[in-house]
Amino acid sequence: SDSFSHKEVPLDTNTTQQLMKEWVSPIDKPNQQDILEPRQRKKPVWTRDFIMAILK
Secondary structure, three states, X not given: OHHHHHHHOOOOHHHHHHHHHHHHHHHHOOOXXXXXXXXXXXOOOOOHHXXXXXXX
8 A cells, every 4th residue: 555655645747737738828828719619628626826836
């Protein structure tokens, strides 16, 4: 169970960066397609400020 908890605890950097891309990009570069057709824009629990605070 020790190795299991080791896998669970650390954030995977690649995953985090991918999330950042998906969330930050539409905000930084508003695209009408994104506004009209919010594909994966389910209101995330993590706001951008929250993510930035974590990654500081």
